[in-house]
Amino acid sequence: MSLAASGDTIAAIATAVAAGAGSVAIIRVSGPQAEAIARSLFRPAGQQVWESHRILYGHVQDPSSGEVIDEILLLLMHAPRSFTRETVVEFHGHGGLVVVQRLLQLVLEAGARRALPGEFSQRAFLNGRLDLTRAEAISELVSARSQRAAQLAIAGLDGGLQEKIDTLRDQLLDQLAELEARVDFEENLPPLNGKSVQEVLKGVQQELMQLVADAERARLVRDGARVAIVGRPNVGKSSLLNALSRSERAIVTDLPGTTRDLLDCDLVLQGVPVTLLDTAGIRQTSDKVEQLGIERSRAALASADAVLLLHDISCGWSPEDQELLETVPEGVPLLRVGNKADLAPEAESPPGVVAISARDGQGLERLERELLRCCGHSCDGVNLQVALNQRQCDLAKSAAAALGRSLEAAQQELPWDFWTIDLRDAIRALGEITGAEISEAVLDRVFSRFCIGK
16 A cells, blocks of 8 residues: 555554553554544543543543553644644553553554554655655654764754755756746747856756765764774774773673674764674684684674774784784775783884773773774764755755756757756756655655654
8 A cells, every 4th residue: 555545544653662661652543533533442531621732631441341451641633733734643551562552453443554654754744744854854863873863853854954955946947947938939038148047057056066965974973884893802802892882792801702793882972873893803713603703703894884903002913913904895994903002001003003992991082083084974074954865865966967967958059948858857856855746656665764653
């Protein structure tokens, strides 16, 4: 069934569901039968008035048996004063696994169907409650892994991106109208200044490319980075993971080969979400279990956004360290780090090597800065007000390329109608960013990435 289909009533759990994960669970119902379903299941305590945007207290009962299922709060929102601009009911009950699933089942049996991923947000879009950039910002806000990523999502939710794209698209529409008028009625209109049209197209193209560049700088803030920590056994990889995460995530011993599996740790460094991968020490071994860990370490190297190569600075750079350096895949950013600087305080750090002590924290602040730089993070990316996501960035690139083709037609002094061909493509691409021009298939693909309750 297409996500764009509406007219029926949908329901879903809008909060995380796990044993002991939350004290409150919310089931959201949207559509023409939402209030009727609520009335069939909810029994208010005392004399309470069913009014829009009023919270009622009572119990949910199974209509077939009269059994009380849960003690809840019920919120009724009449259309169009709701997120979807349909009548919406929310059941606020106790969290957990059993009760919330049983309540959802009663709602479904009463006439609702289970919502598809992102269907609430898509109905809000289709009903004019929000444009596509705001809808995507909601999803990004829910999945934000850092405070800065959440701030970028809020900026999109406030409409800053939509306003920017709409302004650029309106400029192109104005030029398209002038060009098409000359194609049909040039003899009845004053001459069109082709140079001024080109200036507008160039200006829009430059602004689009700036948005693309900003998106690249903000990518790490939004998506984060995967960093593989590699090195010979017993150089302090697990100690470094524990030091950066400020927790005892990995076992630390003096025995080589202690880490036999791939450990990961999510943390935020200077506003950037980073997943650290503590790999098994890569060496020759007959231990089959350790061999499996080493194979996973090699796979982690190939998939990482950056590699942190750790060696024991108190012992100097060894042939084994050089062999490891040569195993790092070509093109993967590399940061060389010398650990155990506390054991060799007089030792000079070789060029390009960050000296640290994972045991006492020496040099960790510099390490964080260098690691983010290695991953491609720049300070100017922190000050961005809005940033395109990957879908939007691809469309902005497409629009800029189309404008380039239109400008090429202008430079070749081709007739006006040749200018308009690619100009229409640019306008269409910008319309897909905000949802002004978008197919149902694309909408389904966009909203299918949302969580169920959104």
